[in-house]
Amino acid sequence: DAGVTQSPTHLIKTRGQHVTLRCSPISGHKSVSWYQQVLGQGPQFIFQYYEKEERGRGNFPDRFSARQFPNYSSELNVNALLLGDSALYLCASSLEVGEQFFGPGTRLTVL
């Protein structure tokens, strides 16, 4: 069974640009969460989606948005990129509650 997959693996953008990151959850999992991990720190919660609805939101600006599709895959969008948005973006899937399984992440570099 495939684990959580994320694309792309690496991405380089310039300030002011927009980025879309994608995540496919484990088959059967209906919940997807997004985290930002800056070098040297633990993951910081951005969003959780369950059954296509936002269930939780972390302390991130409105430049960050996400959505979940009928097949439970998800996209994270970040507008007007700043240098400080450079990080590893992690997606995690789970059943409605319980253990989260993380993908390998997308490494975003903003120049």
Add this chain to the structure above:
Amino acid sequence: GQQLNQSPQSMFIQEGEDVSMNCTSSSIFNTWLWYKQDPGEGPVLLIALYKAGELTSNGRLTAQFGITRKDSFLNISASIPSDVGIYFCASNTNAGKSTFGDGTTLTVKP
């Protein structure tokens, strides 16, 4: 917001030694989770604790949920080179959000 404080920040040990790391919070949590993250990968859950005082083992790993519900520790016995990585404590809120500490980086010298 809620913060988890992990210590030590980093550890350098010899292969075969035992390791202990801990996590504290000013808030009460209902769950404590311990993850390991290898370079280039996402965190992998090692142990989950759901009850105050609970002591759980997973192979050479042992973790405990503190009685006050504000702390937890993780022990690794007889360390081996593949134990190298970053260990995170985390906790879940009812809103489905996980709060993570900043990790303990473990280096094991052969």
